[in-house]
Every structure is written in C-alpha cells, then in structure tokens.
Amino acid sequence: MVVLKPGRSDPQEPALAASSTATASLVAPDRGNRFDGARAWAMLEYQVELGPRPAGSSESRRLAAYIRARLPRGRYEKLPGGLRNVVGEIPGKGKAILVGAHYDTKDIPGFVGANDGAGGTAQMLQVAADLRRMKRPAGAPPIRFVAFDGEEATDDADFYGTGLRGSKPYARKHAKQLQAMILLDFVADKDLGIPRDASSDPGLWAKLRAAAQKVGSGDAFPALDQGTVEDDHTPFIRRGVPSIDLIDFVFACWHKTCDDLTAVSEQSLDTSGEAVLELLRELSSTA
Ligand SMILES: [Zn+2]
Numbered sequence: 001m002v003v004l005k006p007g008r009s010d011p012q013e014p015a016l017a018a019s020s021t022a023t024a025s026l027v028a029p030d031r032g033n034r035f036d037g038a039r040a041w042a043m044l045e046y047q048v049e050l051g052p053r054p055a056g057s058s059e060s061r062r063l064a065a066y067i068r069a070r071l072p073r074g075r076y077e078k079l080p081g082g083l084r085n086v087v088g089e090i091p092g093k094g095k096a097i098l099v100g101a102h103y104d105t106k107d108i109p110g111f112v113g114a115n116d117g118a119g120g121t122a123q124m125l126q127v128a129a130d131l132r133r134m135k136r137p138a139g140a141p142p143i144r145f146v147a148f149d150g151e152e153a154t155d156d157a158d159f160y161g162t163g164l165r166g167s168k169p170y171a172r173k174h175a176k177q178l179q180a181m182i183l184l185d186f187v188a189d190k191d192l193g194i195p196r197d198a199s200s201d202p203g204l205w206a207k208l209r210a211a212a213q214k215v216g217s218g219d220a221f222p223a224l225d226q227g228t229v230e231d232d233h234t235p236f237i238r239r240g241v242p243s244i245d246l247i248d249f250v251f252a253c254w255h256k257t258c259d260d261l262t263a264v265s266e267q268s269l270d271t272s273g274e275a276v277l278e279l280l281r282e283l284s285s286t287a
Pocket of ligand 1: 001106116152255
C-alpha cells in the first residue's frame with residue numbers, strides 16, 4: 001500500500017528492534033478468547049519460512065495452495081498475468097461481507113513480509129476457521145474471504161496502476177454483491193496501534209472499535225485518524241462499498257528486510273484477531 005497523505009507526525013518513529021520485552025504490557029489482555037492466536041501464529045510462521053513470496057513466484061503458488069486448502073469452499077480466481085486470488089465463503093443470505101488480505105510480498109531480495117503479507121493472511125485464515133465453528137443466526141449474511149494476489153506495485157511511482165492487481169479486478173466483478181469490506185493488512189506489528197485510515201468508513205470503524213473494546217482489544221485501536229492509505233480496500237471504496245483497512249502504518253520495517261519474525265508478535269496478531277472476529281459476529285447478528 002501507499003500513504004497518499006501523511007496523517008500523524010512521524011510514521012517511522014519506533015525503534016522496534018530494541019523493544020522485544022516491552023510489548024506485553026502495551027496490549028490488552030486476551031478476554032475475547034474466541035480467536036485462536038496460537039494457530040494463526042503458526043500460519044504466519046509457515047509463510048515466513050517459505051521465504052520471499054512475490055506475485056507469480058513458485059513460493060507464492062505454494063502459498064496459494066495452502067490458503068485454498070484452509071478456506072471454506074476454497075478456490076482460485078484467475079487474474080491477468082497468470083496471477084490468482086484465492087477465494088472462500090461461509091454461505092448466508094443477502095449481500096456478503098468480504099474479509100480480505102494480500103498474500104504476496106514486495107519483490108525485494110530477502111524480504112519475507114512477516115507483518116506486510118503474512119500477518120493479514122494468517123489472521124484472515126484463522127477468522128475463517130473460527131467463524132466456521134460458530135453457530136450463526138438464521139439469515140446471517142455470507143462471509144467471503146479473499147486472499148489478494150499482486151497487491152504490491154511493480155512500479156512504486158504508479159501504485160494504483162501497477163499494484164492492487166488482485167483487488168481491482170475483484171471489485172470490478174463483485175462489488176455489487178458486497179455490503180462491506182474489511183481489509184487486514186498490518187495487524188501483527190509487535191508495537192500494535194491501529195488508527196483509522198482517513199478513507200476507511202467511519203461507521204464501520206466505530207463498530208470495529210466497539211467490538212475491540214468488548215473483547216479487551218481496545219488499546220490496539222486508539223481513537224486516532226491517520227492519512228489516507230491506498231490499499232486493497234481502495235477499489236471497493238471507489239465502487240461504493242463501505243470498507244475499512246486495518247493497517248498500523250507506524251512500522252519502521254515497512255518494505256525492509258527487518259519485516260521478519262522479530263517485527264511481529266503472537267500477542268498482536270491475537271489482539272487484533274479477537275476484534276475482527278467479534279466485529280464479524282456482530283455484523284452477522286444485526287444484519
Ligand atoms: Zn507492502
């Protein structure tokens with residue numbers, strides 16, 4: 001993704017490398033306990049162990065197969081250039097709620113994208129697994145899961161044109177079937193704090209914050225706004241789908257090889273995952 005308009009003063013402020021002992025007290029205790037953080041963490045680790053996973057690589061294709069096997073009704077949706085989205089769905093009635101994450105990593109030598117790629121993908125897979133086990137009310141909407149290919153740009157000077165290669169075609173084809181879109185991007189940062197990106201739907205964001213507070217994850221979603229972030233939710237916003245992007249852009253290792261297991265934590269992945277799962281539970285019961 002790319003920040004169009006910086007919001008907070010310094011998006012690169014924290015020194016993550018030295019903070020390994022400081023995170024436990026910063027995140028809320030796990031009171032939700034529906035989201036299986038340990039299993040999500042194992043799926044994050046699996047992706048990092050694959051190594052760099054740029055769109056079109058053999059590692060990316062291996063990961064796509066892994067994702068497809070773990071999504072309910074998992075299947076591929078072909079994209080131009082030999083790329084593929086991986087799509088799944090928990091069936092329901094009416095317009096769907098989409099939960100998305102990108103599974104490709106930025107094509108930089110040695111870059112494994114623990115936060116930028118693996119975290120959102122792992123969280124999406126675990127949300128799908130946990131929701132699948134829950135009893136849902138009659139008339140609950142379908143929940144659709146999309147692992148987007150090719151989010152990262154091939155030319156950073158034209159992010160919208162050369163990136164978002166999975167979400168643009170998907171939105172063009174399916175936006176009319178959607179009532180909301182929830183994008184999971186930087187959700188595992190060790191020092192987690194996710195403000196609202198300025199283009200994210202305020203009403204849906206308020207529901208996310210309320211859900212987070214309910215399950216003890218409120219500290220991870222401070223009452224702050226950041227600048228507009230262009231990301232896989234942008235093509236959906238342009239087509240009128242209320243969308244939110246969970247992205248903690250105060251991330252010193254953005255597109256740097258230090259975005260590895262030392263930059264992320266199981267606690268962060270769990271804290272944000274509990275909030276997302278609770279939000280989806282509530283959207284399912286009030287729709
Ligand atoms: Zn990236």
